[in-house]
Amino acid sequence: MATKEPALPSLISPNEAASLPRRTLLTGAAALGAAALYVPNIARAAGKEPHPLAGQSIHMSILGVAGWLPSSLGVDMSPDFARYVKDRYNYDVTFSFAGAPFGALFQKAATSLATKSQEYNIIISDSQWLGALATPKWIVKLNDIIAQDKSLDIEWYAPVVRQAYQVYPDGTNSLYGFPQVGDIEGIFIRKDWLEAPGEAEAYQAKYGSPMPRTWEDFEKMDLDDWKKLVAFFNRPEKGYYGIAMQYSREYDALSCPLISFIRSMGGDIWDPKTGQVEGIMDTPLNAKAMELYKSMLQWNPPGALNYFIAQVVDAFTQGKVFAAWQWVATGATMVPDALKGKVMVVPPPGFKDASGKLNRNYVIGGQPWVINAFNDKAHMRVALDFMRWWYLPETAANYLKRGGLPCDKATLTSPGFDDIYPWNRTYKYMLERSSDFWHDPRYAEMLAVQQEGWTGYMTGELKDPAKVLKYIACKQQGILYDEGTAQTEPTGACSGIRL
Amino acid sequence: MEPGAPATINQSRDAPVASTGPWEGFTRFLGRRDVLPFLLLAPVLIFFIVWNLIPTLWLLGLGFYRFSLTSGRPPRFAGLYNYRSILNDSGVWIDLSRTFLFVFFAVVTETLLGMALGLLFWNSHRLPGRRIALTMLFSPMVLTPVAAGTFWRLIYDPTFGVLNSAIRGLGFSSVDFLGDGRVAFAAVLGVDVWMWTPFMVLMTLAALASVPKAELEAAEIDRLAWHQRLRLIVLHHGKFILMLGILLRTIDAFKTMDLIYDMTYGGPGSATQLVAMTLYRRAFEAFNMGWSSALAVILLLISIAFTATFIFVLHWRERREAES
Numbered sequence: 001m002a003t004k005e006p007a008l009p010s011l012i013s014p015n016e017a018a019s020l021p022r023r024t025l026l027t028g029a030a031a032l033g034a035a036a037l038y039v040p041n042i043a044r045a046a047g048k049e050p051h052p053l054a055g056q057s058i059h060m061s062i063l064g065v066a067g068w069l070p071s072s073l074g075v076d077m078s079p080d081f082a083r084y085v086k087d088r089y090n091y092d093v094t095f096s097f098a099g100a101p102f103g104a105l106f107q108k109a110a111t112s113l114a115t116k117s118q119e120y121n122i123i124i125s126d127s128q129w130l131g132a133l134a135t136p137k138w139i140v141k142l143n144d145i146i147a148q149d150k151s152l153d154i155e156w157y158a159p160v161v162r163q164a165y166q167v168y169p170d171g172t173n174s175l176y177g178f179p180q181v182g183d184i185e186g187i188f189i190r191k192d193w194l195e196a197p198g199e200a201e202a203y204q205a206k207y208g209s210p211m212p213r214t215w216e217d218f219e220k221m222d223l224d225d226w227k228k229l230v231a232f233f234n235r236p237e238k239g240y241y242g243i244a245m246q247y248s249r250e251y252d253a254l255s256c257p258l259i260s261f262i263r264s265m266g267g268d269i270w271d272p273k274t275g276q277v278e279g280i281m282d283t284p285l286n287a288k289a290m291e292l293y294k295s296m297l298q299w300n301p302p303g304a305l306n307y308f309i310a311q312v313v314d315a316f317t318q319g320k321v322f323a324a325w326q327w328v329a330t331g332a333t334m335v336p337d338a339l340k341g342k343v344m345v346v347p348p349p350g351f352k353d354a355s356g357k358l359n360r361n362y363v364i365g366g367q368p369w370v371i372n373a374f375n376d377k378a379h380m381r382v383a384l385d386f387m388r389w390w391y392l393p394e395t396a397a398n399y400l401k402r403g404g405l406p407c408d409k410a411t412l413t414s415p416g417f418d419d420i421y422p423w424n425r426t427y428k429y430m431l432e433r434s435s436d437f438w439h440d441p442r443y444a445e446m447l448a449v450q451q452e453g454w455t456g457y458m459t460g461e462l463k464d465p466a467k468v469l470k471y472i473a474c475k476q477q478g479i480l481y482d483e484g485t486a487q488t489e490p491t492g493a494c495s496g497i498r499l
Numbered sequence: 500m501e502p503g504a505p506a507t508i509n510q511s512r513d514a515p516v517a518s519t520g521p522w523e524g525f526t527r528f529l530g531r532r533d534v535l536p537f538l539l540l541a542p543v544l545i546f547f548i549v550w551n552l553i554p555t556l557w558l559l560g561l562g563f564y565r566f567s568l569t570s571g572r573p574p575r576f577a578g579l580y581n582y583r584s585i586l587n588d589s590g591v592w593i594d595l596s597r598t599f600l601f602v603f604f605a606v607v608t609e610t611l612l613g614m615a616l617g618l619l620f621w622n623s624h625r626l627p628g629r630r631i632a633l634t635m636l637f638s639p640m641v642l643t644p645v646a647a648g649t650f651w652r653l654i655y656d657p658t659f660g661v662l663n664s665a666i667r668g669l670g671f672s673s674v675d676f677l678g679d680g681r682v683a684f685a686a687v688l689g690v691d692v693w694m695w696t697p698f699m700v701l702m703t704l705a706a707l708a709s710v711p712k713a714e715l716e717a718a719e720i721d722r723l724a725w726h727q728r729l730r731l732i733v734l735h736h737g738k739f740i741l742m743l744g745i746l747l748r749t750i751d752a753f754k755t756m757d758l759i760y761d762m763t764y765g766g767p768g769s770a771t772q773l774v775a776m777t778l779y780r781r782a783f784e785a786f787n788m789g790w791s792s793a794l795a796v797i798l799l800l801i802s803i804a805f806t807a808t809f810i811f812v813l814h815w816r817e818r819r820e821a822e823s
Contacts, residue, residue, distance in 0.1 A: 103764075103784070104783075106784075107783040107784065107786075110568060110569060110786060111783075114568055131569075132569035132786075133569075135569065135570060135571035136568075136569065136570075136571035137571065239658070247767075248764065248766060249764055249765060249766040249767070249768070249769075250764045250766075251784075301657070301658050302657035302658065302673055302675040302678055303656060303657040303658065303675050303677065303678035304678065305675075305678040305679075305680075305766065305767035305768075306677055306678050306763060306764070306766055306767060315658070318658075318659065320658050320659075441567070441569045441570050441571060442567060442569065442570065442785075443569075444569065444784050444785045444786055445567070445785035445786070445787055447784075447785075448780055448781070448784055448785045452590070452769065455766060455767065455768050455769075456768045456769060458767075458768070459680045459766070459767040459768030459770065460680065460768075461680060461768035461769065461770070462768075482565075483567075483570060496587075498589040498590075499589070499590065
C-alpha cells in the first residue's frame with residue numbers, strides 16, 4: 001500500500017528564511033535534502049506499522065505458468081516484497097513457486113482447489129478461467145477488499161483490463177482477479193531483413209509499392225498487405241520462411257488468433273448475454289476467416305501445424321522466419337541479445353470493413369493474480385499485502401524494467417514507456433483494440449470442441465469449414481445449455497452431428 | 500485366547516513359560532496360525548483397498564453422474580447418459596480404432612524385432628562387448644517417455660532436426676514428420692517401437708533361458724532344421740513368457756498417452772489422437788469428470804478383455820496340446 005511518508009517539520013519560518021544569506025540557505029536546503037532521503041529509514045527504525053503478523057514467519061506458495069517470464073518475475077521479485085514487509089510490518093515471508101505449462105496449469109490449480117487445499121496461496125490464472133475458478137468459490141471475491149483499500153482500486157490503462165482480468169460474470173461488477181501481466185497479440189519482425197541492401201528495391205519492383213519500414217507503415221496494413229510482405233520474405237529454398245503462426249491443437253493456440261481474425265472481420269463466436277452460439281459461430285463470414293487463416297500456412301515453416309508459443313519462439317530466434325505472430329509478453333524471450341536492435345514489434349493486420357476502415361478486434365492475453373479462498377487468515381493477509389506491494393509505483397517500474405507488462409494507466413502513460421522495449425508501443429496500441437472471449441465455467445470444454453474442429457480443418461482432415469463451424473456451434477450450444485448459461489438448446493440441425 | 504484354553508503349537512514352542520501380562524497375551528495373539536497370515540497380508544490388502552478398490556468403485560459410480568469439476572454444481576445422477584453419449588460419439592470411436600491400429604502395429608513390430616534381436620544375442624556369452632551392446636539396447640526402455648518424446652520431437656523437427664538434415668544431405672526434401680497428418684502416426688509409432696522393442700528382447704532372452712538344453716542338444720543330434728527347433732522346442736517352452744510380454748505390451752500400448760502428449764498433443768488435427776489422450780483431455784482439460792469416468796470404465800473393460808483373451812488362448816493351446 002502506498003502510504004505517504006510523514007511530512008518534514010518546518011525547521012525555519014518564512015520570515016527567517018527571507019533574512020538568511022543565500023549560501024546559508026543553500027547549505028540548509030542541501031542538509032534538508034539529505035535528511036529527507038533518510039527520513040523513511042529513520043521512521044522505520046523508530047517504529048514499524050502495527051501488523052497482526054509482526055514477528056511471525058510465513059511461507060507463501062505461488063502457482064504460475066512454467067517457463068513464462070511474467071509469471072517467474074512475480075517470484076523473482078518476491079525478495080523485494082520480503083524486505084518491504086520486514087521493514088514496514090516486521091514479519092518474515094518466504095516464497096516458493098510451482099509451475100505448469102499453459103495447457104496443464106488450470107488442471108494443477110483446479111485439482112488442488114477442489115480439495116479445499118491452500119497448497120497454492122496465490123495463483124496466476126489465465127484470464128478465461130475466472131468463471132471456472134470463481135463459480136465453485138475457490139478464489140476470493142475482491143469487491144469488499146478493494147472497497148476498503150483504495151490503493152487496490154487502480155486506474156487501468158484501458159477498460160479491457162478490468163473486463164478481462166477482474167470481472168466475472170461478464171457485464172457485472174463482481175471482481176475476482178488483479179492483473180498480473182497484460183498481453184496482446186503482436187507481430188515481431190526482423191527489421192534487419194527489411195533494411196538489408198536491395199530488399200526495398202526488389203519489393204518495389206515486385207509489387208509496385210514501397211516496402212513498409214516504420215511502425216506507422218505497419219499500422220496501416222491490412223491482411224492483403226501482410227500477405228505480400230510475408231510472401232516476399234518466404235524463401236524456403238534458402239531455409240527461410242515468411243511468418244510463424246500458431247496452429248497447434250494444444251490449449252488455445254489456434255483459437256486465439258483465429259478468433260481475432262473472426263472478430264476483426266466483423267464476426268463473433270457467441271453472444272455473452274444470452275449464451276447463444278448457433279447462428280453466431282456458424283456463419284459464412286467465420287468460414288471465410290477460417291479459410292484466410294489457413295491460407296497463411298503456405299508461408300509458415302514446415303511443422304507449423306504443431307506450433308504453439310514455444311515453437312514460434314524457436315522459429316523466430318533461430319532466424320528461420322521473417323515475422324512471428326506472437327504474444328508480446330514473450331518479448332524478452334523473442335528478442336535475445338543476438339537479436340537486440342534487429343527486431344520491431346508491430347500491430348497485427350487490420351481488416352477492412354465495407355467502408356474501407358481498418359478494424360482490429362484481437363483476443364487479449366495476459367493473466368490475473370487470484371487469491372485462494374481456502375487460505376488461512378495469515379496467508380490471506382500476506383496475499384493482500386503482496387497485492388498492495390505489487391501495485392506500488394516502484395514495484396510496477398521494477399517489473400516493467402525486468403520485461404513485465406503492467407496494466408495501470410500511470411505506468412503505461414509515463415514518459416518514455418514506449419521506448420523501453422520494442423514491444424511496448426504495440427502493447428499499448430493493441431490493449432485498446434483487444435477483448436477477451438469466454439469466462440464461462442465450462443470454458444475448457446468449449447475450447448476443446450473448438451480446437452478439435454478448427455485444427456482438423458487446418459490440417460486438411462476436415463474439408464468443409466461451414467460443417468466444422470456447425471459442429472462447434474452445436475456442441476458449444478449444448479454445453480452452455482446444460483450449464484444454464486444459454487437460454488436455448490441446440491436446434492434439430494444438431495441432432496447426430498459429427499465432424 | 501480364552502483363559503484355560505489348550506495351548507497352541509506356537510505357545511508350546513515360543514512361550515513355554517505361562518505369562519499373564521497384556522503384552523504377552525497380545526504377542527501370543529499375533530502368533531496364532533489363523534491370525535498371522537492375515538496380519539502379514541494386511542499392508543498389501545490395505546494398500547489395495549485404499550489405492551485400487553475404492554478409486555475403482557468411485558470411478559464406477561461417477562460414470563453414472565453428470566459432473567463438471569468447474570461448474571460449482573454437485574454431481575447429478577444421470578443413469579447411463581454418459582455411456583450413451585460415448586457410444587454415440589463418433590470421435591471416440593475413431594480414436595479407439597486409431598488406438599487399436601497403434602497397438603496392433605506397435606506390438607507386432609516390437610515382438611518380431613524383439614525376438615529377432617533376442618535370438619541374435621542368445622548363447623552369445625563369449626561375444627566381446629556383449630554387455631555393452633545389451634546395455635545400449637535396453638537404454639531406450641529405461642528412459643522416461645517425456646524425455647524420449649522431447650528429443651525425438653527435436654530429431655524429427657523439419658527445420659533443424661538431425662533426421663531431416665540427413666535426409667536433405669542425401670538430396671531429398673525435408674519430411675514434416677510430426678506436422679504432416681499422413682506421416683505423424685507412423686512417426687510416433689516408430690518412437691514407441693524404438694522405446695519398447697528392448698522390452699521384447701528382454702522377454703525373448705528370458706524365454707530362451709527357460710528352454711532345456713538337453714532338448715536342444717537332442718534336436719541337434721536329430722538334425723532338426725532351425726525353424727523346427729524354433730517352433731517345436733524354443734517356442735514350445737518359451738511361449739508363456741513371450742505371451743506375457745505381448746500381453747504387457749498390449750495393455751501398455753493401449754494406454755499410451757505421455758509420448759503423444761509430448762510429441763504431438765494428438766495432432767496434427769487428430770492424426771495421433773489415441774483414446775488415452777482423449778480421456779486425459781476430457782478429464783483434465785475439460786474437467787468433465789462423469790463422462791471421463793465412464794470412458795475410463797470402458798477402457799478398463801477393454802484392458803481386462805485383452806488379458807482374458809490372451810490367458811484363454813494360452814490355456815486353450817495348452818489344453819489342446821495336453822489332449823493330443
